[in-house]
Amino acid sequence: MSPEIPDDAQLPDDLDLAAFRYVAGEMSPDEAIAFEARLADDQPARESVGRAVALAERLAEAAPAEEPIVERRADYRWVIAPLGWMAAGAAVALLAVSLLGRSGGSAIQPPDAGNPGTVGPGEGRANPDVDALVWARLQAGPQWAAADLERWLDEPAEVTAEDEADWSDPPEVPAWIFTTSQNSKRGQP
Amino acid sequence: MQHHPAPVDLAESNAALAELIRQERGSLHQFLLGLLRDRAAADDVLQQVFLKLVEGWPSFRLETGRSWLFTVAYHEAMDHRRRQTRLDAALAELWARPVWQARPPPAGADAEAIRREAIDAVRRALADLPAAQREVVERRMYHNQTFATIAAELGCPLGTVLTRMRLAMKVLTRLLEE
Structure with a gap:
């Protein structure tokens, strides 16, 4: 990360803040040289560096976990929820129809025989694992009732052994599945 | 002396x-x-x-x-x-390397409970901050944004962002030392 603070910027005059900027990698080389020269004989500045490191480390350790998979699964909730009365096997076909209806046939294109609209694993997708898992779940057939799918969307974040099994042979995922996910993230149907 | x-x-x-x-x-x-x-x-x-x-x-x-x-x-x-x-x-x-990229080694089983407690304390301290200060801390620490970027995205002067960070640091340091 390159320092972006201009040399003539009006900064609050605070040793702890300077120390934090130093350990955060936000000082220009000239500033860092000057600050390190100060550290040669300025005990309060040295103590500030120690405090800044301690605080930064504690904050870093408390970083929120990466976006849990359950949240990404939830991107599909609006797709699944209206289908509560159906079996999941039928949901696959109806989903495509539903998407067509919602999109007016413009943004989201359903797969067709000539142009299946599939993408390879990880290809151009923000959440390829989740896209693939959702697709695998939808393909799983009648044993997956829509209520099961809804429960699955709310499951804890960890990828389960069942998920792993689904993912062991990465499926080709129709492009509309991840388009749906991306639109959902943007708040679009 | x-x-x-x-x-x-x-x-x-x-x-x-x-x-x-x-x-x-x-x-x-x-x-x-x-x-x-x-x-x-x-x-x-x-x-x-x-x-x-x-x-x-x-x-x-x-x-x-x-x-x-x-x-x-x-x-x-x-x-x-x-x-x-x-x-x-x-x-x-x-x-230019943030110090927190030098992550600590994994804690042993005994230390894990203490570590979890410390993490909870930090999260509580963060949650107690005024929203404007907390946003600066979270953007800087968890979204890897520079202070200049944060100022640009929030549409406020850089000095304001740094002042919020300074105030947040003082409160967090005090809370975490208690």
């Missing part, structure tokens, strides 16, 4: 030396990590500092001991860096 040498009695002297090392180990290591941005390097240099402490212990002055230790640590770290980092470009890269 009146100076007192380290205790003369051997047992007392050794106990005092051990206590000094115990007291200063953490803050010295944090200081060295700030300078070196590398945990293994900080560990190595800290050993050198304590070696010098042991060597100089007979004439060590407890009153000025902390400052002396930090001075030795500073020079040892600079020497270490000069040996390791000869190119200016490498030095610039080091200065």
Whole structure:
């Protein structure tokens, strides 16, 4: 990360803040040289560096976990929820129809025989694992009732052994599945 | 200022030396990590500092001991860096590296509960911050945004963002020391 603070910027005059900027990698080389020269004989500045490191480390350790998979699964909730009365096997076909209806046939294109609209694993997708898992779940057939799918969307974040099994042979995922996910993230149907 | 040498009695002297090392180990290591941005390097240099402490212990002055230790640590770290980092470009890269990228090693099973507790304390402290301050801290720490970027995205002066960070740091430091 390159320092972006201009040399003539009006900064609050605070040793702890300077120390934090130093350990955060936000000082220009000239500033860092000057600050390190100060550290040669300025005990309060040295103590500030120690405090800044301690605080930064504690904050870093408390970083929120990466976006849990359950949240990404939830991107599909609006797709699944209206289908509560159906079996999941039928949901696959109806989903495509539903998407067509919602999109007016413009943004989201359903797969067709000539142009299946599939993408390879990880290809151009923000959440390829989740896209693939959702697709695998939808393909799983009648044993997956829509209520099961809804429960699955709310499951804890960890990828389960069942998920792993689904993912062991990465499926080709129709492009509309991840388009749906991306639109959902943007708040679009 | 009146100076007192380290205790003369051997047992007392050794106990005092051990206590000094115990007291200063953490803050010295944090200081060295700030300078070196590398945990293994900080560990190595800290050993050198304590070696010098042991060597100089007979004439060590407890009153000025902390400052002396930090001075030795500073020079040892600079020497270490000069040996390791000869190119200016490498030095610039080091200065641009956030210290928290030197993540701590995984905690053992016993330490895990304490670690979880510490993490919870930090999250509670963050949650107690005013929203504007918390946003700056979270963007800087968890979204890797520079202060300049944060100011641009929030549409406020850089000084405002830095002031929020400064205030947040003071509160967080106080809360986490309690």
